[in-house]
Amino acid sequence: MKKSKVTIKEIAEKLNVSPSTISRALQNHPSIGKKTTSEVQKLAKKMGYYPNSLAANLRRNKTNLIGVIIPRIDRHFQSLAISGIEEVASKAGYYVVIFQSNNSYEREKENARMLMASQADGVIACLAMETNNYDHLNAFKNNNVPLVFFDRVCYELETHKVVIDDFGAAVKATEHLISIGCKRIAHVAGNQHMAIFRDRLRGYQEALRKNGILPEDELIAYTEDLSREEGALAARRFLNMQARPDGIFCSNDTSAISVIQEVKRFGLKVPDDVAVIGFSNTPSSLIVEPALTTIDDHAFEMGQAAARMVIRQIEDPQQDIASETIVIRNDLVVRDSTLSGERNVD
Amino acid sequence: MKKSKVTIKEIAEKLNVSPSTISRALQNHPSIGKKTTSEVQKLAKKMGYYPNSLAANLRRNKTNLIGVIIPRIDRHFQSLAISGIEEVASKAGYYVVIFQSNNSYEREKENARMLMASQADGVIACLAMETNNYDHLNAFKNNNVPLVFFDRVCYELETHKVVIDDFGAAVKATEHLISIGCKRIAHVAGNQHMAIFRDRLRGYQEALRKNGILPEDELIAYTEDLSREEGALAARRFLNMQARPDGIFCSNDTSAISVIQEVKRFGLKVPDDVAVIGFSNTPSSLIVEPALTTIDDHAFEMGQAAARMVIRQIEDPQQDIASETIVIRNDLVVRDSTLSGERNVD
């Protein structure tokens, strides 16, 4: 029962024509006669022929593969971004190969090596938290493989990027807290090794300053990875302060939700005693009570934009001269965790 | 600046040896001298050589590619499963190529075609909701490409499968409701086109019967895709019944969470008036208040098992004779939505 795969040659033999004719017939090449073409196509289907893209790609020097390197697929933001990438890519005839770095630099290096070997036409990457050496990514540049970063980008490398305005979003979030009357605003900060979290912290501080509030260092909780546990820990520290904050801006939703729960456990009310705002608009932000005000970072659109960008570079290499940065819009989604008094039922 | 990629030939020329020597040296073949080997490897690194796996794969007739066809990456269950697949696969030296069907039969067919063409060594699939014709998957069998289904399997096709015991899990969930004293138990059912949801419905009915309760048809809400909206709709219908149910088993977490929120909006208490139980243990099930009792279906492990299974078939084709089904364990995770009186703080 070991049917080996049908090749062009076998079809050629059965029809007494040359392999090149089969190849052209399958592509509806005009220089092959109508009758031959249809005969070939009919027989190919009957024999269960599938083109071997390895061979074709080798010959054509194009794989239609887009490699994606990301920390973890099972994070909402990432999977949404991939979904966007896949949508655009597959519509344009590209395949998406996924590599998880698990936030490990070594894994990311290995991923990059595999990607180079697989002759991917382009690469989209969201950097691992650990990564602070970029040689493994230079390989792409050196071999003219288009590389697009998204979200967690690397400013040291001159490539195309898709980001959101983390600084601006943080300003917006913080000013929203100010606008609803918060006087003492704390921040749960992400890993400062990553630019996005540095920017959000800076945005928070800038918003305070702009509004005549002096940023205090003790109102910043630096966390490793914005986990539930770290969120709760930070919340407890804030809540036990003599001058308790009345607003907390968290750099992600996970920690923000944890903060809300901790505030409630502490016997205080959200948003009346403490307003809370998160970042990313994950599904859970709608579930927590009160529903979490947050920044929607449009992960799906980021993925789409990254994919379009890399495909454009693949198909139009001239344009690859300048490095371009696309900034995706972000929206403040106001929900009950910052809405006192009235409740918006939906 | 258009450096074309470095090939084995170029290295060979620089060193005045033949390409075959380079190839062997790079693989540490014993028949190549120590000195030559190290010289080759050094130069290869210096020149930035990356093996072209297209060529190697064509020659070796192996791609180390595992194709994954799933409905949507951005669903928690799916992304977790993929994560498990990727972990096992990459440890074993395989790449994972992802295709989203978006629950569309046409897309799934196209995905299968692309996968055949890409010469993937194996395929893991979770079927689209629409799919009820399986010819596109037969291509894999016909060409000796190992195929493993997970979760949404196809019983008509004789392949390896990784599933959970949906029937048993549903029995377990329903009996849990009975054990806490529920007398009138409703069910929010998923699309009956899919076996997993049929099994869950059957399990629910069987558990009732086993415990001397007559299943009533009006206590079953048939939904299209277990969405928030459908969950809320079902809840409202149940809550407005004269003989209101005091327990609701939902076939997924999304609808269960929506049911909880609807019950609360209706002015009733969960679990005291109505106990609710979901399915899948998504992150949000921990966030909703009260926290949702649910079935943990161990998606990550399903992915791992599927990957191990397909790799075993790839590497040991003899074993491919019988079709095997792996049943992954599932756990009832009891939380506050079925725990009256005491609260388990964690």
Added chain:
DNA sequence: AAACATTACGCAATCGTTTGTGTAAATAAA
């Protein structure tokens, strides 16, 4: 020193397509 074994490498075919070029046969123009 002759005979043999070992070491270290080269040659050339091969994987399945694609594609530039060449060329019979068929058709059209003269």
Added chain:
DNA sequence: TTTATTTACACAAACGATTGCGTAATGTTT
């Protein structure tokens, strides 16, 4: 009918690596 043009296909060389087999050069044994 002869010449020019088109049509429809075949030939063969790629693409870049792998690998069985052959063979010089070196080393070992008697």
